[in-house]
Amino acid sequence: MTALFEVSYQGAPYVGLRVPEETDEDTTLTLHPATGLDLRAELLRADGDKAALTAALTDGRPAITAEASAVTFRPPLLPPTPGDALVGGFMATHNVKADSDAPAQPTWFFKGLGDVLKVSGEPLRAPSGAVALTEEAEVVLVYVGDTDGVPQYVGYTFGNDLTDIGLFRRHRGYLPYAKLCDAGIAPWLFLGTPPVHVSGRVTVERDGGTAWQGTFLTGTKALHYGLPDMTSTLLSYASLWHPGRVHYVYLGADRASFHHGFTMADRDRITMEFTTHGVRLSHPVHQV
Template sequence: MNVLFECTYRNDRYFGLGLPADGEPLRLVPRGGVDLAGLLAEGAALPDAGTVAVPAHERHSVSFRPPLLPDSPGDAMVGGFMQTHNVKVDAETPAQPNWFLKGLGDVLRTSGEELRAPASSVALTEEAEVVLVYVTGDDRTPRYVGYGFGNDLTDIGRFRRHRGHLSYAKLCDAAVAPWLFLGEPPCHVTGHVRIERDGEPAWHGDFTTGTKALHYGLDDIVQGLFAFDALLAPGRVHYVYIGADRSSFHGGFRMADGDRVTLDFTSHGVTLSNTVRYASPAPGDAVCEGS
C-alpha cells in the first residue's frame, strides 16, 4: 500500500512515503522545488535523496499538511457529490447526483485543527468520506493521482429545510487526513464515528463507504463533472468528496459548538479528529460600517 504525505519540520518542507505508525521515527525527503502533484500526474518517479530521519521523540515538531495542497489556495478546489450512497436511494433519486463546491484550498483542515461553520447553522453533521484527488495538467486534462479520507462537515438541517440551499449547507470547512493513498479508489471502507461534548462521550456510530456503496458509477459522475471547462485550469488540484453513509444526524444527534468529532477509518488505519467551531456571526449580528 503506497502512501504519500507532506509535512513541515523545523521550518522546512518535506514529503515521505508510507503510513507512519504513532510513536515511530519518520523518514523524510526534502521537498525543495519538487512539483509532487505534477510528478504524480505524469506517473514519474519521486525523488529519494537527502533523506532526514526524525526520531520518535521529535514527532511533535512535525506538522502534517493536506496532501498535495498548493501554496496558493486558489489553485485548489474542494467539492463533491451528495446523496450518492445506496442507503440514501429513494424514488426521488436523480439520474446524476448533485455536485457542490465547499471552497478553495483554504477550507481544508487536517486532524487536530478546528472545523469552522456559520453560527447560523441549522443542524450540523459529520460525513465520513473517501476523497479523490485529481491534478489538472497543462493540457487541461484532470488526472487521478490517489485518494484519502475526510470529513465533509455539512449543515444538513439547512438542506432539509430548503432543498435549494445545498450550496449554502456545504459552505463549512472540510477535514482531510494527510495521507494520500497512491492506488485505485477503495471498494470497501469501514469505520466508526465518536463525538465528544465537554470531554464526555456524546454519540457513536459505524459507517460503510467506498465505491461498492455507491448508487452511481464513479467513472460516470467524475467524467460528468470534468466535462465543464470552467473547472480545468492547468495546475489546479481537485479534492472530490464522493459522499457519505448515514451520519449522527440520521441517528437523532444534534451537534453543538465545541463538539469534537473523531472519524476512525478502521479498514485503512486512518484517524481524523477535529473540533467543530462556530466561526462567523449570525446574519442579525453583522455590523455595517457607519452604523
C-alpha cells in the same frame, strides 16, 4: 497501502511514503527534503508508476528521521496558493440514501478553495447560525490538472464533509449554503484505485465525554452511482480546467449522527476512525 504525505519540519518542506496507522502521532517518520520539488508534476509524470515516483522523491534527497509529534502535516498536494485548489463533492450518492427518484447524476456542490481543508487537530469552522450540523465520513478523490488543464486522478484520501444538514432539510435549494463549512482531510494520499470497501466509526465528544458514537460504511461498493460516470461527467467541464489545479472530490457519506437523532453543538469534537485503512481524523467544531 502505501501513501504519500507532506509535512513542514523545522521550517522546511519534507515528503515521505509510508503505510498509515491510527497511532501515527507516536511514530518516527522517514522524511526527504522537498525544497524545489514539484510534487504535482512528479505525480503526473509517474502516471501511476510507484517505482518512478519513489525515485523522484528520494534520489539526491537524503533521508532524515523525525518524530511525528514534531512535524506539521499538510493536506495532500495542497498548492501554496489556496485558489489553485477546488474542494467540492457529491450528495446522496450512497445506496442507503438513494431512492426511486434519484437523478441520473448526483448533485455536485462547491465547498470552498484549498484553505477550507483542515488536517487532524485543526478546528472545523461552521456558521454560528447553523441549524443542525453533522459529520460526513467520506472517501476523497484527488486530481491534478495536466499541462492542458484536464484533471488527472492521482490518488485518494479520507475526509469529513461537515454540513449544516438542518439548513438543507428546510429547503433543498439551500444545499450550496449548507456545504460552506470547513472540511476535514487526512494528510495521506493513497497511491492506487479508489477503495471498494471502507468501514469505521465516529465518536462525538462533548465536555470531555462521549456524546454520540456510531459506525459507517463507504467505498465504491456502497455507491448507488458508477464512479467513472460521476467523475467523468463533472470533470468534463472546461470551466474547471487549469494546469496544476488540484481538485478534491468528496464522494458522499453513509448515514451520520444527525440521522440517528443526535444534535451537534459548538465545541464538540468529532473523531473519525477509518479502521480499514488505519486513518484517524479528529477535529473540534467552531461555530463562528
